[in-house]
Amino acid sequence: MTFKVVISDPLSEEGIQPLREAENIEIDIATDCDETQLIERLQDADALLVRSQTQVTRELIDKAPQLKVIGRAGVGVDNIDLDAATERGIIVVNAPDGNTNSAAEHTVAMLMSLARNIPQAFQSLQAGKWDRKTYIGVELKHKTLGIIGLGRIGAEVAHRAKGQRMNVIAYDPFLTAETAQKLGVEQGTVDEVLAKADFITIHTPLLDSTRNMINADAFAKMKDGVRIINCARGGIIDEDALYDAIVEGKVAGAALDVLSVEPFVGHKLLDLPQVIATPHLGASTVEAQESVAIDVSMDVIKFATDGTVRNPVNMPSISKRLLDKIEPFFVLTEKLGAFASHLVDGAYQQVNVTYAGELAEVDVRPLTRNLMKGLLTLNLGNHVNDVNSRYLSNRIGIKIDELKTTATKGFTNLITVEVVTEKGSVKVAGTLLNGLGPRIVKVDDYPVDVVPEGHLLLINHKDQPGAIGRVGMHLAAENVNIATMQVGRSEQGGKAIMILTVDYEVKPEEVEGLEKLDNVFEVKAINF
Numbered sequence: 384m385t386f387k388v389v390i391s392d393p394l395s396e397e398g399i400q401p402l403r404e405a406e407n408i409e410i411d412i413a414t415d416c417d418e419t420q421l422i423e424r425l426q427d428a429d430a431l432l433v434r435s436q437t438q439v440t441r442e443l444i445d446k447a448p449q450l451k452v453i454g455r456a457g458v459g460v461d462n463i464d465l466d467a468a469t470e471r472g473i474i475v476v477n478a479p480d481g482n483t484n485s486a487a488e489h490t491v492a493m494l495m496s497l498a499r500n501i502p503q504a505f506q507s508l509q510a511g512k513w514d515r516k517t518y519i520g521v522e523l524k525h526k527t528l529g530i531i532g533l534g535r536i537g538a539e540v541a542h543r544a545k546g547q548r549m550n551v552i553a554y555d556p557f558l559t560a561e562t563a564q565k566l567g568v569e570q571g572t573v574d575e576v577l578a579k580a581d582f583i584t585i586h587t588p589l590l591d592s593t594r595n596m597i598n599a600d601a602f603a604k605m606k607d608g609v610r611i612i613n614c615a616r617g618g619i620i621d622e623d624a625l626y627d628a629i630v631e632g633k634v635a636g637a638a639l640d641v642l643s644v645e646p647f648v649g650h651k652l653l654d655l656p657q658v659i660a661t662p663h664l665g666a667s668t669v670e671a672q673e674s675v676a677i678d679v680s681m682d683v684i685k686f687a688t689d690g691t692v693r694n695p696v697n698m699p700s701i702s703k704r705l706l707d708k709i710e711p712f713f714v715l716t717e718k719l720g721a722f723a724s725h726l727v728d729g730a731y732q733q734v735n736v737t738y739a740g741e742l743a744e745v746d747v748r749p750l751t752r753n754l755m756k757g758l759l760t761l762n763l764g765n766h767v768n769d770v771n772s773r774y775l776s777n778r779i780g781i782k783i784d785e786l787k788t789t790a791t792k793g794f795t796n797l798i799t800v801e802v803v804t805e806k807g808s809v810k811v812a813g814t815l816l817n818g819l820g821p822r823i824v825k826v827d828d829y830p831v832d833v834v835p836e837g838h839l840l841l842i843n844h845k846d847q848p849g850a851i852g853r854v855g856m857h858l859a860a861e862n863v864n865i866a867t868m869q870v871g872r873s874e875q876g877g878k879a880i881m882i883l884t885v886d887y888e889v890k891p892e893e894v895e896g897l898e899k900l901d902n903v904f905e906v907k908a909i910n911f
């Protein structure tokens with residue numbers, strides 16, 4: 384089957400070459416489309432690739448029925464409705480490293496242009512003037528650069544600023560004293576950065592918590608004559624407050640690559656002679672564009688090939704090292720969840736997943752997401768996947784606990800899921816047998832050895848002579864062939880279970896017939 388990729392913003396031709404060369408991938412370049420036309424092109428699309436221009440709204444996502452991946456050839460994903468994507472189980476990937484250098488270099492270019500009035504001076508020359516007085520600048524050496532957001536780009540800017548012999552003070556909630564020391568940067572609070580800096584550059588994402596963070600209050604805390612650079616995202620600076628601060632003389636100048644609404648042609652800030660601006664060019668270099676387009680193309684190819692990606696945005700990424708350890712267990716976790724889902728009645732309230740043995744040492748969250756996918760699919764359908772299983776569990780109100788233990792009960796690895804519902808609970812344990820695949824080894828208190836494949840019948844009954852025979856006779860009369868049988872009991876003459884593998888899916892009326900047999904308490908049909 385062909386995997387269709389719609390590209391709605393201009394991407395580097397070299398960068399999308401891997402997609403062109405990939406087998407079974409069809410590319411549809413939809414860069415000239417309006418929204419209605421884009422929705423039409425998305426009807427049979429599996430993936431959508433964008434930059435910052437296309438607004439990937441909830442409405443657009445809702446109207447793209449086959450969409451599985453949204454690729455952002457760049458860093459910022461504020462143009463993509465991540466919640467809507469997650470709810471639909473659509474994985475969003477970006478290219479977090481490909482444009483770091485370009486964005487940092489652009490920031491430095493803006494910093495220098497701002498300090499030396501280069502764009503204004505050139506404009507004046509173009510206007511036929513030789514004005515050397517108006518455009519007197521300031522030096523960077525020994526000035527303080529305040530960096531808000533010391534991630535990939537912020538850190539690169541810090542390196543370069545040190546090269547200009549600037550002092551650097553930075554605030555980032557994740558900045559450790561050790562990293563600050565390594566970068567040669569003073570660590571400060573936001574207020575300290577605002578108060579000490581001669582130049583302030585912003586490198587945070589646009590989030591609810593960063594929207595308008597540089598507002599009138601923040602300007603009031605800054606030095607008089609401060610200069611501001613924003614090559615991150617429009618909306619982080621309150622533009623009216625910046626305008627006022629410049630007009631009042633508090634801020635000596637601003638260099639802006641981004642504003643809250645783009646394109647920002649005609650914005651009032653552009654009328655101020657202290658403002659220089661570029662039309663969102665931070666990532667616009669040949670190198671960065673090729674790199675980010677290759678990164679997302681490779682992730683789309685990976686997704687189309689094995690359903691995994693390297694740079695997920697709406698679920699935690701899994702390092703290669705972790706993936707090597709946990710990948711074999713995905714087949715077990717999904718089946719454990721599916722197995723348990725067939726055994727419980729009532730709305731799920733609590734799910735406890737216990738990991739024992741070799742798994743107790745690693746990050747098991749991806750396995751729990753996969754187990755929840757298995758558990759929810761029976762009732763919610765096939766749109767449940769590893770991306771949205773946590774979201775759907777939260778929405779339903781299921782509390783999930785992950786536990787780790789060294790008590791392996793003789794297995795090298797053991798995963799136990801306990802599902803508590805309003806009507807009761809069930810506990811299923813499974814293991815991955817080296818070379819033999821997954822096995823269910825315990826159902827509630829009954830030790831069993833079941834291969835979770837094909838069509839299973841789980842029969843709760845009383846342990847007494849003839850019970851097995853009656854079930855066998857009944858199924859024979861219904862022409863249901865038994866391939867394997869497992870019997871487990873907690874004590875002689877007590878409650879027991881039979882787990883049968885049968886050749887075909889058992890019909891509901893056949894299940895009802897079994898439940899009418901003497902001393903049969905409950906029958907569940909499980910189909911993998």
Ligand SMILES: NC(=O)c1ccc[n+]([C@@H]2O[C@H](COP(=O)([O-])OP(=O)(O)OC[C@H]3O[C@@H](n4cnc5c(N)ncnc54)[C@H](O)[C@@H]3O)[C@@H](O)[C@H]2O)c1
Pocket residue numbers: 458459460479482483486531532533534535536537554555556557586587588589592593614615616640641663664665666667
């Ligand atoms: N102008 C452009 O063309 C261009 C190019 C690339 C990236 N960007 C923008 O730059 C942003 C940063 O990119 P990056 O690759 O460095 O991302 P990053 O994730 O590596 O770094 C962002 C940093 O911001 C920090 N942060 C978050 N909230 C903060 C807050 N309230 N105060 C201080 N720090 C905070 C985070 O802890 C993180 O370290 C992107 O989100 C994107 O919007 C713009």
Ligand SMILES: O=C(O)[C@H](O)COP(=O)(O)O
Pocket residue numbers: 434435436456457458459460482615663665666667
């Ligand atoms: O977030 C980013 O990666 C930059 O803002 C680049 O955006 P662009 O791909 O539209 O140039």
